[in-house]
Amino acid sequence: MNMENGAMMQYFEWNLPNDGNLWKQIKADSKHLHDIGVTAVWIPPAYKADEQQDEGYATYDLFDLGEFEQKGTVRTKYGTKKELTEMVKELHKYQISVYLDTVLNHKTGADFTEKFMAQEVDPQDRNHMLTEPYEIQGWTGYNFPGRKDAYSDFKWHYYHFSGTEMDDAQRKTGIYRILGENKYWSENVDSENGNYDFLLGNDIDLKHPEVIKELNKWGIWVAKELGLNGIRMDAIKHMDAQFIKQFLEALRAELGEDYYAVGEYWNGDLDTLDSYLDSVGNKLNLFDVPLHYNMFGASQSGKEFDMQKILDNALAVNRPTLAVTFVDNHDSQRGSSLESQIEDWFKPLAYGLILLMKDGYPCIFYGDYYGISGKKSPHRLIIEILLDARKKYAYGDMDMYFDHPSTVGFVRKGDEEHPNSGLAFLMSNGEAGNKVMNIGEEHKGEVWYEITGNIKDEVTIDEKGNGNFTVSARNLAVWIKKA
Numbered sequence: 001m002n003m004e005n006g007a008m009m010q011y012f013e014w015n016l017p018n019d020g021n022l023w024k025q026i027k028a029d030s031k032h033l034h035d036i037g038v039t040a041v042w043i044p045p046a047y048k049a050d051e052q053q054d055e056g057y058a059t060y061d062l063f064d065l066g067e068f069e070q071k072g073t074v075r076t077k078y079g080t081k082k083e084l085t086e087m088v089k090e091l092h093k094y095q096i097s098v099y100l101d102t103v104l105n106h107k108t109g110a111d112f113t114e115k116f117m118a119q120e121v122d123p124q125d126r127n128h129m130l131t132e133p134y135e136i137q138g139w140t141g142y143n144f145p146g147r148k149d150a151y152s153d154f155k156w157h158y159y160h161f162s163g164t165e166m167d168d169a170q171r172k173t174g175i176y177r178i179l180g181e182n183k184y185w186s187e188n189v190d191s192e193n194g195n196y197d198f199l200l201g202n203d204i205d206l207k208h209p210e211v212i213k214e215l216n217k218w219g220i221w222v223a224k225e226l227g228l229n230g231i232r233m234d235a236i237k238h239m240d241a242q243f244i245k246q247f248l249e250a251l252r253a254e255l256g257e258d259y260y261a262v263g264e265y266w267n268g269d270l271d272t273l274d275s276y277l278d279s280v281g282n283k284l285n286l287f288d289v290p291l292h293y294n295m296f297g298a299s300q301s302g303k304e305f306d307m308q309k310i311l312d313n314a315l316a317v318n319r320p321t322l323a324v325t326f327v328d329n330h331d332s333q334r335g336s337s338l339e340s341q342i343e344d345w346f347k348p349l350a351y352g353l354i355l356l357m358k359d360g361y362p363c364i365f366y367g368d369y370y371g372i373s374g375k376k377s378p379h380r381l382i383i384e385i386l387l388d389a390r391k392k393y394a395y396g397d398m399d400m401y402f403d404h405p406s407t408v409g410f411v412r413k414g415d416e417e418h419p420n421s422g423l424a425f426l427m428s429n430g431e432a433g434n435k436v437m438n439i440g441e442e443h444k445g446e447v448w449y450e451i452t453g454n455i456k457d458e459v460t461i462d463e464k465g466n467g468n469f470t471v472s473a474r475n476l477a478v479w480i481k482k483a
């Protein structure tokens, strides 16, 4: 599908009602999404979780896309498989790609308990055993009685997992490392807490040959079953990197090299993301968490933040073709597990930056466009203006003017394939400011104006291609050629 200046939308937030309506809502919204310039939609986990109201991350059965009576419900929080399928078809009608949120780190909601040998570990250092090996009773058995072997007859047992979170015999919660031949936490995971393989529930052993075979099979099945264009991989810092690499290779061998993947590696350290990308052969994009934290810090510090540093250590600058830039998501939004929500006053500046800069694949958060908990977002209009500017004007080389602590910006010089393209972007976290920026001699004599409505003046480009552009206090400005 057409990716030129594409923009992804994360079409959910944490507090959506459990009304089974999301798939229908997205279907009805397809044309509108296309009209505003959205070219891909990231949808939440679409398979059966341990209870109907779950957001989908407490995965129970990957093969139940809201089709079978399991966990007391046919539909998921978001709807039925039929509605899901119809939604994908409608999005494709408008050339919008669909990326499914894919949770392969863990499973929850087992059907029965099993007895096996385990050792409890220290949650702060998972390489430190708190007990000798002993037999525990864990909720690790899955036979999916409601699905009755449809699509797959694979049954999950304790030996397909590397850890679990409860000993039912003693009704005691903790982190239990499951013992077995050649079984240990994966070495190819984040090193936080000694070893961050275990996140929650039953941690899937991604080195187990039967597991690898089954998950690869599912990845191909779900892509074909729904007609997906790619995936968003959840919690990859807790997953064996070699598994991720082979998983994407297996999928693309079957689905084509352009099957898209972006991973959630929640770490603000550029070097960690950089070496991770190398370890998986650069086979997927990563969310630009360092840039998110820069913008979060800037939004909290007001004019004290040095705007020249806003792109420091951003993945978009260092690995431009592998970065998915974003402002907030369902985990960073207020009240969620990785809370770091960017303050409202800064959101227009943040969206201006990610939607108009040359590098990175921008992702718009549902909560920022539609709102959180049913409360309307104040940012909808500015996001629409910026998406439109991205589609029409954000082309050509980028020259950066990050030369002042408050007022920074860049120009996009335009290109021949997009008539009248090119723009000048400024933002200030302090006083109103101005900056002379060069957009190229070929633009001399043109009159430019500001499209967000913040500035009423016009600017005439001089003989050398310079314009003296302005921005109001704590705001952004986007200048384009007057038609």
Ligand code: CA
Pocket (backbone or CB within 6 Å): 105, 196, 197, 198, 199, 203, 204, 238, 239, 240
């Ligand atoms: Ca894991």
